[in-house]
Each structure stands twice: as C-alpha cells, then as structure tokens.
Amino acid sequence: MNEKELEVLIKSFAVGGTAKSVRPYGDGHINDTYLVETDDKKYILQRINDSIFCDVDTLMSNIVKVLAHAKKNIAAEGGAPDRETMTLIPTTDGKPYLRADGGCWRVYLYIDNTVSLNLARSDEDFYESGAAFGKFARMLDGFDVDEIRDVIPDFHNTVSRYRNFIAAAEADKAGRKANCEDEIAFVTSHDYLAPKIVDMLGSGKIPKRVTHNDTKLNNVLFDEKTRRPICIIDLDTVMPGLAANDFGDSIRFGAATAAEDEIDLGKMTLSLDLYAAYVRGFLGACGGKLTEDEIRTLPMGAKLMTFECGVRFLTDYLEGDTYFRIHREKHNLDRCRTQFKLVSDMEKKWKDMERIISEEAAI
Numbered sequence: 001m002n003e004k005e006l007e008v009l010i011k012s013f014a015v016g017g018t019a020k021s022v023r024p025y026g027d028g029h030i031n032d033t034y035l036v037e038t039d040d041k042k043y044i045l046q047r048i049n050d051s052i053f054c055d056v057d058t059l060m061s062n063i064v065k066v067l068a069h070a071k072k073n074i075a076a077e078g079g080a081p082d083r084e085t086m087t088l089i090p091t092t093d094g095k096p097y098l099r100a101d102g103g104c105w106r107v108y109l110y111i112d113n114t115v116s117l118n119l120a121r122s123d124e125d126f127y128e129s130g131a132a133f134g135k136f137a138r139m140l141d142g143f144d145v146d147e148i149r150d151v152i153p154d155f156h157n158t159v160s161r162y163r164n165f166i167a168a169a170e171a172d173k174a175g176r177k178a179n180c181e182d183e184i185a186f187v188t189s190h191d192y193l194a195p196k197i198v199d200m201l202g203s204g205k206i207p208k209r210v211t212h213n214d215t216k217l218n219n220v221l222f223d224e225k226t227r228r229p230i231c232i233i234d235l236d237t238v239m240p241g242l243a244a245n246d247f248g249d250s251i252r253f254g255a256a257t258a259a260e261d262e263i264d265l266g267k268m269t270l271s272l273d274l275y276a277a278y279v280r281g282f283l284g285a286c287g288g289k290l291t292e293d294e295i296r297t298l299p300m301g302a303k304l305m306t307f308e309c310g311v312r313f314l315t316d317y318l319e320g321d322t323y324f325r326i327h328r329e330k331h332n333l334d335r336c337r338t339q340f341k342l343v344s345d346m347e348k349k350w351k352d353m354e355r356i357i358s359e360e361a362a363i
Contacts (some may be wrong), residue, residue, distance in 0.1 A: 001101065006034060006045065012098050013089050013107045016040035029234070035110065042110035043089060047103045051073035053151060053236060055085055056104045056250040062148040063235045064088065066210055070139040072126055083111060085139070087310025113245070114221040115229050123277040125227065126254055132220045132229035133212065133246060140210040141289040143238045150212065152237065156214060156245045156309045160196040162187075165315045178334055183314055185350045186340050187317050190272030193307050196300055206294050211256025215250040231250050247282060251275060252309060253301035256342055270340045272351055275302075276356045295361045299353040303346045310339030 001009065006022040014107065014290035017040030023043065025035035032047040053059050067088060081087075087109040091098050097106040120126040131282045155162040169177060169184055177184070200206045212219070214237045215277075221231045253260070255274040258267035261272075283295070313336035321332055 009100060009105060010036055010045060011090050012100065015043055015089055017106065018204055042112070044110050046106055046109040048097070048106060050104050055151065058149050059108065059151050059236055062151065062238050064096050065147055066140060066238050069143045073110060073139045081110060081328065084233060086233060086235065087320040109230055111221055113224050115224045116218045116221055118218050120217055120254055120274065123273055124346065126274050127277040128222065128227065128229045129217045129220045129250065129282040130278035131233055131285040133215050133250060134282040134285030137234045137243060137352060138211065138287045138289050143210050145208045145210055148238065148240060150239050155237070155239065156241060156308065157198060158304055159195040160280050161308050161311050162191060165311050168315045168318040172318065172319060174210040176318055180314065180317065182278065183336055183340065187311055190307060197297055197304060200297065201242060205241060206242060206297060208240045209243055210238060211246045213237035213239055213245065215246045216253050223234065243290055244297040245305060247298045248301030250278060250304030250344065254278065258292065258338060260338055261331060262338050263334055265337060265341045268338045269345045270342060272352055275353065279356055279360050292363050295357060295363060298357055301357065303343060304351070306339050306342050310343065313339065317350055319338060
C-alpha cells in the first residue's frame with residue numbers, strides 16, 4: 001500500500017487527530033511496520049504477517065489480555081502503564097485489529113524518547129535488559145495462563161524439536177546428511193537434554209507462566225538519555241511457557257561472544273561476565289516471584305535453548321533450508337555449529353553458571 005492508502009487505513013482506528021505522514025519504520029523481518037504521525041500523537045501501524053501467524057484472533061486475544069494484566073500491575077506499583085508497556089489502539093468499532101485489503105492491521109501508541117539496541121555495548125546494557133525481562137515476569141505473575149493459548153504449538157518443546165530432527169536426518173531429502181555427520185553425532189549424543197525441563201513441567205515441579213519467547217535485546221526499549229529499560233515490545237509470541245525458556249534465550253543470544261552465524265568457531269564462547277550481569281538484572285527485577293525450583297532451572301534453560309536452536313538450524317539444513325532465511329551456502333549449518341560450540345563451552349563453565357545463580361538468588 002502507498003502512503004495515501006495507509007493514511008486512509010489509519011482512519012479505521014481510534015487515533016487522535018489526522019494523519020500527517022506514514023513512513024516505514026524499523027528493521028523487523030516479520031511484520032510490515034510504519035510510523036504514523038498525526039497532528040496529535042505518533043503511532044505504530046503494523047501489518048501482521050499472517051502467513052507465519054496463521055491464527056491472528058488468538059495472537060491478538062493473547063496480547064489484549066496480557067497487556068491489561070501488566071498495565072494493572074504497573075499502575076499498582078505507581079508506574080506509567082502507557083509508557084512502561086505497549087498500548088493497543090482499537091479500531092473505531094472497538095476491535096483489536098482490522099482485516100482490510102487482504103491483510104490484518106493493528107495500531108500501537110508510539111513510545112517517545114526511546115531507543116532499541118541490537119547488541120549490548122556494555123555489561124550494564126545487558127544487565128538492564130535482564131531487568132526488563134525480569135520485570136515482565138513480575139508484572140505478569142498471577143496471570144491465569146489458561147486464559148491464553150499457543151500461537152505456535154510446541155514452540156519450545158525440545159522433545160518435539162528433537163523428533164523433527166531425527167525425522168529430517170532419516171529422510172535426508174536434500175541429500176546433505178553426509179556433510180554434517182559430526183553435527184548429527186553431537187545432537188544424538190546430547191539427546192538426554194531434550195526432556196530435561198519438559199519432564200519437570202509434566203511432573204508439576206515447575207509452573208507454566210506467561211512467557212515472551214523472543215527475549216532478544218532489541219525487544220527492549222531503553223530511555224534514550226538514561227539507558228534504563230522502559231518497555232518490552234514484540235508480543236506476538238507471548239504464550240504459556242517456562243521462565244527458563246525466556247531466560248535461556250536471552251543468554252543464548254546476548255551472552256555469546258560471537259554472532260549466531262560466525263564461521264570462526266574459536267570466537268564463540270559464553271561470556272560469564274555478561275551472564276552474571278543478566279542474572280543480576282533478571283532475578284533482581286523478578287521480585288522473588290520465581291520458585292526455587294524455577295531458579296535452579298535457569299542455567300539449564302540457557303543450555304537447552306542454545307541446544308534447541310542449534311537443532312532447529314541443523315534440521316532446516318537437512319530439509320533444504322525451508323524455514324530460516326539464508327544468505328549463503330551452508331548458512332544454517334554454520335549457525336548450528338556456533339550453537340553447538342556454545343553448548344560445549346557452557347558445559348565447561350557449568351559449575352560457574354550454577355554458582356552465579358545460587359549466589360545471586362541465595363539458594
């Protein structure tokens with residue numbers, strides 16, 4: 001759609017004023033995002049990618065319920081609900097999103113004077129991102145997780161991911177199995193990891209919670225002057241899940257010393273300094289809402305999410321690169337190798353990872 005068509009579209013939402021400009025915004029790869037400026041306020045207009053998120057009704061219902069609960073708790077703590085969490089602007093007839101021109105559209109209030117970071121520029125940045133996601137967990141403590149549903153079934157079910165890998169390796173439909181025998185052997189030798197946390201959930205030892213499921217640093221908005229965290233964004237994958245999953249994915253992405261697709265594996269390690277900074281921020285902001293058993297699963301969450309991500313990359317490579325976007329030959333194979341190298345480094349540093357958690361949580 002062109003700018004004029006988007007300006008007409010925005011009139012279907014309960015925004016203040018008349019749109020003066022609509023322009024592409026951000027660098028997201030999933031949804032189409034635009035910044036709308038009216039003579040009153042600024043808004044974020046998004047076209048939801050319904051080829052990835054097929055059940056938009058469930059997705060938006062989850063977001064509405066989670067935002068309402070978070071805003072209530074932020075207000076109870078004396079915070080600013082419309083700045084410290086996203087604010088969904090309904091359509092003029094009160095619906096959370098609009099179906100128009102073959103697409104699904106929604107609008108959020110724009111949060112001024114904030115920045116997002118793709119990489120932590122210091123331990124302090126990573127500490128603050130941990131504090132942001134810890135606060136997210138605290139604000140949603142007490143939410144009845146049965147009120148929301150899975151947007152992507154089995155998203156962090158490592159047992160299911162392992163089964164998919166085994167099927168892909170046996171089928172070898174892209175004829176690539178011979179290229180990755182070492183990587184396949186790594187996965188099968190670590191098969192014991194897959195049920196570690198799933199079994200704890202099944203036995204009732206740890207609870208399901210509302211989880212974000214995409215806890216990268218760039219999903220935190222920071223105050224542009226103070227660099228303090230303001231708001232968690234990108235709630236499309238909010239689903240029932242485990243605290244260890246959200247914690248673990250942050251560590252996998254943010255405490256690694258190399259890029260996810262780095263070819264030189266010698267560069268890939270776990271930074272214990274960054275890990276410790278995140279632990280301090282996360283547990284400090286959780287406010288004691290996690291159980292002792294949940295806290296003890298956090299190091300395993302880091303290891304398991306890294307292993308699971310590597311398994312997903314390897315599965316996609318074996319299937320012919322059908323899910324993750326690639327930019328070079330063997331890109332997914334390179335990605336899985338970095339994740340497995342990171343798992344191996346975590347195993348070397350395992351006692352330190354557990355010690356840092358125990359000392360910070362005093363357990």
